[in-house]
Amino acid sequence: MSPSSRARxxxxxxxxxxxxxxxxxxxxxxxxxxxxxxxxxxxxxxGLAEAVGVTPMALYNHFSSKRAxxxxxxxxxxxxxDFDGQHANWRDQVHHCFSVLRSLCLQHPGLPRLLEFEGAxxxxxxxxxxxxxxxxxxxxxxDIDSARTYFLLVSxxxxxxxxxxxxxxxxxxxxxxxxxxxxxxGYEAIEHLAWPxxxxxxxxxxxxxxxxxxxxxxxxxxDEGRHAPS
Amino acid sequence: MSPSSRARxxxxxxxxxxxxxxxxxxxxxxxxxxxxxxxxxxxxxxGLAEAVGVTPMALYNHFSSKRAxxxxxxxxxxxxxDFDGQHANWRDQVHHCFSVLRSLCLQHPGLPRLLEFEGAxxxxxxxxxxxxxxxxxxxxxxDIDSARTYFLLVSxxxxxxxxxxxxxxxxxxxxxxxxxxxxxxGYEAIEHLAWPxxxxxxxxxxxxxxxxxxxxxxxxxxDEGRHAPS
DNA sequence: CACTGTATGTCTACGGTGTATATATGAGAC
DNA sequence: GTCTCATATATACACCGTAGACATACAGTG
Numbered sequence: 001m002s003p004s005s006r007a008r009x010x011x012x013x014x015x016x017x018x019x020x021x022x023x024x025x026x027x028x029x030x031x032x033x034x035x036x037x038x039x040x041x042x043x044x045x046x047g048l049a050e051a052v053g054v055t056p057m058a059l060y061n062h063f064s065s066k067r068a069x070x071x072x073x074x075x076x077x078x079x080x081x082d083f084d085g086q087h088a089n090w091r092d093q094v095h096h097c098f099s100v101l102r103s104l105c106l107q108h109p110g111l112p113r114l115l116e117f118e119g120a121x122x123x124x125x126x127x128x129x130x131x132x133x134x135x136x137x138x139x140x141x142x143d144i145d146s147a148r149t150y151f152l153l154v155s156x157x158x159x160x161x162x163x164x165x166x167x168x169x170x171x172x173x174x175x176x177x178x179x180x181x182x183x184x185x186g187y188e189a190i191e192h193l194a195w196p197x198x199x200x201x202x203x204x205x206x207x208x209x210x211x212x213x214x215x216x217x218x219x220x221x222x223d224e225g226r227h228a229p230s
Numbered sequence: 231m232s233p234s235s236r237a238r239x240x241x242x243x244x245x246x247x248x249x250x251x252x253x254x255x256x257x258x259x260x261x262x263x264x265x266x267x268x269x270x271x272x273x274x275x276x277g278l279a280e281a282v283g284v285t286p287m288a289l290y291n292h293f294s295s296k297r298a299x300x301x302x303x304x305x306x307x308x309x310x311x312d313f314d315g316q317h318a319n320w321r322d323q324v325h326h327c328f329s330v331l332r333s334l335c336l337q338h339p340g341l342p343r344l345l346e347f348e349g350a351x352x353x354x355x356x357x358x359x360x361x362x363x364x365x366x367x368x369x370x371x372x373d374i375d376s377a378r379t380y381f382l383l384v385s386x387x388x389x390x391x392x393x394x395x396x397x398x399x400x401x402x403x404x405x406x407x408x409x410x411x412x413x414x415x416g417y418e419a420i421e422h423l424a425w426p427x428x429x430x431x432x433x434x435x436x437x438x439x440x441x442x443x444x445x446x447x448x449x450x451x452x453d454e455g456r457h458a459p460s
Numbered sequence: 461c462a463c464t465g466t467a468t469g470t471c472t473a474c475g476g477t478g479t480a481t482a483t484a485t486g487a488g489a490c
Numbered sequence: 491g492t493c494t495c496a497t498a499t500a501t502a503c504a505c506c507g508t509a510g511a512c513a514t515a516c517a518g519t520g
Binding site for chain 4: 023055056058
Binding site: 126127145147148149151152182185192194207211218 | 360373375389390415416418424438443445446447448449
């Protein structure tokens with residue numbers, strides 16, 4: 001309500017700065033900086049206000065709530081990215097799209113939290129969706145299946161990136177602890193697994209995308225899977 | 231520290247109730263009930279204490295922290311499930327495993343939050359991993375690739391289930407709003423998509439699992455994907 | 461039986477969160 | 491110069507997790 005009326009007033013005057021000192025884009029920039037150095041939950045209205053040099057309540061003149069603020073931050077990040085890459089074939093197209101999304105998440109840890117939860121998803125989340133739907137349709141998938149595959153890709157990419165980015169050592173299982181936890185439970189497969197001491201997230205991402213795209217091809221070719229109806 | 235010494239004492243005496251009135255499993259049960267009706271973030275030490283009929287600080291005699299409490303709740307849910315199903319082929323095995331995981335998440339909304347974040351993952355999360363690794367190895371995947379596929383499956387299942395379970399209407403895009411948001415942005419593919427007014431989550435889950443398992447077969451068959459190195 | 465140690469529960473309090481409400485301030489329009 | 495109204499502030503509320511000091515009542519020992 002307040003921001004809209006302000007916008008009306010500003011539109012009447014000039015489209016530049018406001019009457020008073022300074023804000024809005026500054027808040028978003030400060031919020032982004034906060035997310036970059038600490039997690040997404042490090043964004044606090046009080047801390048953010050201090051970073052900008054105002055009182056906490058001043059932020060509410062520009063954002064109706066914390067959620068709206070976070071949404072604006074996410075919007076700022078997402079809308080600046082180029083998810084399309086003008087790639088020749090649909091596989092490269094999808095791969096590029098989610099590589100970009102992933103690197104955004106790694107650059108700004110906590111961004112996945114902003115997108116998935118908090119209901120703070122901004123309008124620009126539809127950009128990667130558009131690119132993906134086009135590519136998948138080109139691959140031969142139907143509308144609904146394309147959307148389903150998009151959600152699968154998003155789930156995978158965001159979750160993995162979130163896990164990698166929010167990598168705080170004191171929560172790490174750390175081989176040692178992991179070994180203790182599974183000891184004596186008959187988890188042969190896990191014990192047998194030669195766990196690398198540093199997980200290769202990049203390779204895992206490539207693997208996942210490749211697997212999914214192979215699955216797309218198989219579905220598009222008409223293989224609807226075959227779990228016996230028991 | 232306190233709980234362990236209590237356990238030692240109890241083991242010496244009888245394995246039944248404690249000295250005072252009652253707790254521990256009661257807390258877990260109450261926590262589970264809270265999670266079931268409201269989300270995971272509805273679990274608050276004060277609210278939980280009231281539900282059990284004690285003071286908030288009384289909980290700390292049985293759990294060292296809120297995280298430990300949530301972990302115990304998750305453990306209670308996960309450990310009661312049978313992820314193995316003694317299925318004949320690896321596809322049905324994996325399908326069963328994640329169907330169970332998914333239904334747990336739908337029964338107890340907010341459980342995904344417990345598992346993914348908060349670092350509250352209990353020891354029993356390794357049970358589905360064990361089942362999956364065995365099945366995937368049988369499918370012909372290597373150790374690391376099996377682990378990677380497991381994480382892919384988990385990402386997909388938990389994220390989708392979380393989204394479905396935390397379905398609060400006032401956050402829903404709701405066709406109307408969705409249409410407004412994408413209007414005039416050139417999102418042809420999205421606009422063209424005939425979005426069902428009620429998303430079929432079950433079918434989407436089946437689709438995703440099938441797609442992934444098809445991808446597994448393709449990888450196991452030696453198709454490592456082919457994105458041209460541009 | 462009484463005694464005592466200790467585990468259990470309570471009370472109070474601290475620093476933190478998001479934000480509703482009322483007030484002061486200062487720039488721009490007339 | 492005066493008025494208006496968007497902006498920034500001050501204060502306050504309800505809530506959160508939990509640290510610390512204290513009260514209590516049972517368990518084990520004599």
